[in-house]
Amino acid sequence: MDANQYVKDKQIVIFELDDVLFPEKDYLLQVYYLFAQFIEYTEQKSAQPILGFMRSEYENNGAEKLFEKTANQFGIDPKYKYNFDLLHQNARLTLKLLLYKNMLEFMQELIVDRKQIVIVTAGNPEQQLNKIKQTEWNGLEQYLTVYFVDELGQSKAEIFQNILNSSNLSANEALVVGANKIDEQQSKLINLPYIVSLEIYK
Template sequence: MEISQLLKDKQAVIFELDNVLFPEKDYLLQVYYLFAQFIEYTEQKEAQAILDFMRVELEQSGSEGLFEKTAGRFEIDHKYQHNFDLLHQNARLPLKLLLFQAMLNFLQELVVNRIKIFIVTAGNPEQQLNKIKQTEWNGLEQYLTVYFADELKQQKAEIFQNILTSNHLSAEEALVIGANNFDAQQSKIVNLPYIRSQEIFN
């Protein structure tokens, strides 16, 4: 999609985080790597086998219930669920998270054109903040304004409306970029133009 056409008359762009600015799996797989290393150290179980299992499960079935599946497969004590959950919130990643190249280019274009950048992200606020802190923003972090929906205890539509109101913008002057139907529905509630992130990659 032509970026200049996309940004015509726009004053602000609102992004989700996961699978929009970077692949969520890049974060999760590093968390799983750290967890597998921890289990190898504490329980003498092979880290690589655990990580391989978790990777396949993530790709085939998603992250839901992954600890239970892994614990059952490798006879891991359920007391380690706490460690698993904690790593999601505060893991120090071995590698920085990298933005999709198309998104990096797009964000740089927004800065050049003095278009405001907002991130409105759902999910555990500590975990989402941890992702943001460990992303390679290439100097763009100073231009970001971030809202954590779960921390504010608001639907995204409410936050979108607050962004419009506080920045004196009409719905036509902003754009939401998301990755799922929920983001599309929340945008529609306040009549915000919406596109899926994949449209920028094509």
Template sequence: MDNFTFAKDKQLVIFELDDVLFPSKDYLLQVYYLFAQFIEYTEQKNAANILDFMRNHYEASGTEDLFAKTASQFDLDEKYQHNFDLLHQTARLPLKLLLYQNILDFLQELVVNRKKIVIVTAGNPEQQLNKIKQTEWNGLEQYLTVFFVDELNQPKSEVFQNILNDSNLNANEVLVVGANNFDAHQSKLINLPYIESLEIYK
């Protein structure tokens, strides 16, 4: 199926950021790498061992209690929690974040067909903006409009509705592309068509 089949009758497509446009782990693992390097520099502890521990914990259990577990494992002072959190928001990544190939193809088709592209992303606004700034957009950045849900302090469904109102569009003229049940539920609340990002393929 051609990617554009999903959007041929739409005027606007809304995307989440993490695990929709690119893998969230591509950002997090680079943050962990930078933190491990920082600890090696300040505490003379082996960065490779710290990174391996953090990667394994993340892959097994996600981000929950990751700093606490790492601090316990390597006898790190709690003061480094601040550095760990700050890196999530301001890290200068060694490598650019790359869009999923299927999503890049889809975005390019949307631009060619003059469809509006909107990103509505939840999470810390500074961190999400940092990700956007360090993504390789392949020239698509000029076509993007971005809304930060936590900055607006509104439910995602309300942000969606405001976008519809501002664009003078009906729900059936918009498509939401997400990657989790929350995005699906928020879309359903205002009857927006929704698909999982993995459904988009060549």
């Protein structure tokens, strides 16, 4: 569907990061690769089967308890949980994160039309900032304003409302682009128009 119809009467568009602007797995799989390489270097355990296990487990069951499952499978010392968690926050990626093509084009159109772009992202603030720093924004970075939900200690609905207040905008002048029920519920709490990011790809 033509994205322009969503924003013709909007002044500001609010995005989440993960699975909205880029696939979260593009970040996590690189973190797992770096961790497997780290274990190979420190413990002389082959990285390839470790990475293969982590990838399969993540794709089938998600990221929860992935270190514990991997440690149990390969006899990895629990002390390396610290390194695993730290890599999530400060990993230097081999490949930059790439925006979904249609989302990149959508954001570029927003800039041309002089719309404000805001990112409101949940999750560990250091990890989310690390993702932002290692994303190929194609020049969009200078137009972004970012709010970290966990750092502010507010709900998304409260942050959305504060953004509207600071910009002197009504709810119908903004749009939230998300990828999950939480984003949708938080938007509805203050009557903010909401669309699933996948809608923009149609």
